[in-house]
Amino acid sequence: MPQPKTLYDRLWDAHLVRAESGDTPAVMYIDLHLVHEVTSPQGFDMLRKRKLAVRRPDRTVATMDHSTPTLPADENGRLPYATDQAEKQVEYLRENCAEFGIKLHDFDSGNRGIVHVIGPELGATQPGMTIVCGDSHTSTHGAFGALAFGIGSTEVAYVLATQCVLQRKAKNMRITVNGELPKGSSAKDLALHIINRLGVNGGTGHVIEYSGSAIRALDMESRMTLCNMAIEAGTRAGMVAPDNITIEYLRGREMAPKGDDFEAKARQWLALVSDESAVFDQEIEIDASNVLPTITYGTNPGMSIPIQGIVPESMSATAKRALDYMAIDVGKSLSGRRVDVVFIGSCTNGRISDLRVAAEILRNRRVADNVRMLVVPGSEAVRKQAETEGLHEIFLKAGAEWRLPGCSMCIAMNGDIVAPGKTAVSTSNRNFEGRQGAGARTMLASPATAAACAVAGVVTDPRSFGVSREVA
Amino acid sequence: MNVFTRLNGEIMVLAQQNIDTDQIIPARFLTTTSFEGLGDHLFADWRRDASGQEKPECVLNQPRARHSPILVAGRNFGCGSSREHAPHALLDFGFRVVISSEIADIFSNNCQNVGLLPIVLPEDQHRHLMGLDGQEITVDLVTRSIFVCGSHDNDVRFEFEIDGFARRCLLQGMDRLDFLLAEEKAIKAHECVLEART
Numbered sequence A: 001m002p003q004p005k006t007l008y009d010r011l012w013d014a015h016l017v018r019a020e021s022g023d024t025p026a027v028m029y030i031d032l033h034l035v036h037e038v039t040s041p042q043g044f045d046m047l048r049k050r051k052l053a054v055r056r057p058d059r060t061v062a063t064m065d066h067s068t069p070t071l072p073a074d075e076n077g078r079l080p081y082a083t084d085q086a087e088k089q090v091e092y093l094r095e096n097c098a099e100f101g102i103k104l105h106d107f108d109s110g111n112r113g114i115v116h117v118i119g120p121e122l123g124a125t126q127p128g129m130t131i132v133c134g135d136s137h138t139s140t141h142g143a144f145g146a147l148a149f150g151i152g153s154t155e156v157a158y159v160l161a162t163q164c165v166l167q168r169k170a171k172n173m174r175i176t177v178n179g180e181l182p183k184g185s186s187a188k189d190l191a192l193h194i195i196n197r198l199g200v201n202g203g204t205g206h207v208i209e210y211s212g213s214a215i216r217a218l219d220m221e222s223r224m225t226l227c228n229m230a231i232e233a234g235t236r237a238g239m240v241a242p243d244n245i246t247i248e249y250l251r252g253r254e255m256a257p258k259g260d261d262f263e264a265k266a267r268q269w270l271a272l273v274s275d276e277s278a279v280f281d282q283e284i285e286i287d288a289s290n291v292l293p294t295i296t297y298g299t300n301p302g303m304s305i306p307i308q309g310i311v312p313e314s315m316s317a318t319a320k321r322a323l324d325y326m327a328i329d330v331g332k333s334l335s336g337r338r339v340d341v342v343f344i345g346s347c348t349n350g351r352i353s354d355l356r357v358a359a360e361i362l363r364n365r366r367v368a369d370n371v372r373m374l375v376v377p378g379s380e381a382v383r384k385q386a387e388t389e390g391l392h393e394i395f396l397k398a399g400a401e402w403r404l405p406g407c408s409m410c411i412a413m414n415g416d417i418v419a420p421g422k423t424a425v426s427t428s429n430r431n432f433e434g435r436q437g438a439g440a441r442t443m444l445a446s447p448a449t450a451a452a453c454a455v456a457g458v459v460t461d462p463r464s465f466g467v468s469r470e471v472a
Numbered sequence B: 001m002n003v004f005t006r007l008n009g010e011i012m013v014l015a016q017q018n019i020d021t022d023q024i025i026p027a028r029f030l031t032t033t034s035f036e037g038l039g040d041h042l043f044a045d046w047r048r049d050a051s052g053q054e055k056p057e058c059v060l061n062q063p064r065a066r067h068s069p070i071l072v073a074g075r076n077f078g079c080g081s082s083r084e085h086a087p088h089a090l091l092d093f094g095f096r097v098v099i100s101s102e103i104a105d106i107f108s109n110n111c112q113n114v115g116l117l118p119i120v121l122p123e124d125q126h127r128h129l130m131g132l133d134g135q136e137i138t139v140d141l142v143t144r145s146i147f148v149c150g151s152h153d154n155d156v157r158f159e160f161e162i163d164g165f166a167r168r169c170l171l172q173g174m175d176r177l178d179f180l181l182a183e184e185k186a187i188k189a190h191e192c193v194l195e196a197r198t
């Protein structure tokens, strides 16, 4: 009998150009390479220096998202870049894509956006693929049952030139989530809950497969939120086996197969599962009903508590430094703490379902006077959909800023920053010191929690706004 | 790529755990299109205040920082973003080796790709080195060992584990791209099967 395989084992085996040995790592074929302006320039330069071509431009998809402004162009059509260097970086991506024949989803394409938002939207992301990008949140694409992980710029050059990376096989971890998420809790709360449980290094050297009834119940956007944050536990990748929800999401998307081809593919995709008798190196079980709306209080995504909880005491110097940076006292609840900025967006929570949740809370309400609220759609498609539904009017009427798509305040490279000492409740994925601007204090939370905090002007439980399961 | 065989030098200890790549080099310095001169921005927000003045209390501003080639950092060093700017900034600043009890996956790959030697040690050995801030040690990749010269006969020597391929690449300055390009035939074969299936 053949050895039972996990989903990761399956994807690993199917992409081996050369198996690993004691002496050499495996040569792994990459089906889809996503490219953005920040981590690719040096990769393209390496190719140019060695007079190499891009091996598979047809398997390469590029867009600009990190350094791009989220404010509109002026009357001369000039976008308000934060610096000349940022503008040059974006221009350089254009030149590189033109020179090497790569399709670029530019400002005028109508489908530009955060690379991890547009990959799935275009149907470029498909089950069973290996997907890389010079970006750690490439793990997002694992939601489709793809093996997706971040790489560095030198590896970007390897993939451009050879469509391959060198890899050692990771260990298998399964996180089984059964039961139902309570009202007011979302995939973001589950993601934060899991990272808190594992610790920010608990997944190092592993690929996680999320399974269980609570995962099956999640829609694709929620699965993306969950897999997006797999990297925050140090894991190589996170994934969810494809099912009918995956298939229906992909049906009709621009880059997905069409007609009978699609049906044939769909049958193959549904076979991408872990064998029942497959053995995982580590198994973790989580009861979804214990996952309450969660918020971070420290400077890594593992430092979180249920929003009504008490900040725990810690003896470690690292934790003390974090609390000091955040100006947070142990032994107290975060409820009622003043909030200065609310950011809704990013590749974690910048999709249409996230904006709908936030809009539901902001409808007929106002953003508190002490809060600056930024709503940044993850892509042009999300922006258009939100505008069709009139969500932007709800945000604007509430006093929030409605911006153009991009990474924006998630990484604060484009001028959208949180001022030193200010506290932001953010739907992004990293609360590292200075992540949203030097000296900025970030608390990560779900779109529902972030919107509730914006209205109250202080840290607030979204359930006090009567958030229903349907919108969470 | 840099060749690494053996190195004598002082240790610089950054005891904090979970030092992420946003600390190593903040995102606002990533709009560059090259990897030149990134050492200036290494730990920028630890080293400088909001006005750009150096903070004297930061160990990285001490003169010894620039000639300590061995960084010993708290557990889970290099977590977070995949920015290769992080190992480049460390290299450009003068570090050649990073040692921790755990090093994040992508960062560790990036280090190897740019010629910065990442070493993971068991906790007790790591703790020992964390107590030796400023002391000179020898890191020898040929023998895979770390040697701490003691005052009398209490020298300490650890062997460390490192992937054989990573070690070979560093010892010989071997280029992984050449290695991959040499696989052309196998890549082509894989693509043939792949195209036949679709």
Ligand code: SF4
Residues within 6 Å of the ligand: A065, A066, A114, A115, A116, A135, A137, A346, A347, A348, A406, A407, A410, A411, A428, A429
């Ligand atoms: S939104 Fe944030 S985490 Fe996502 S790709 Fe952009 S910068 Fe990275």
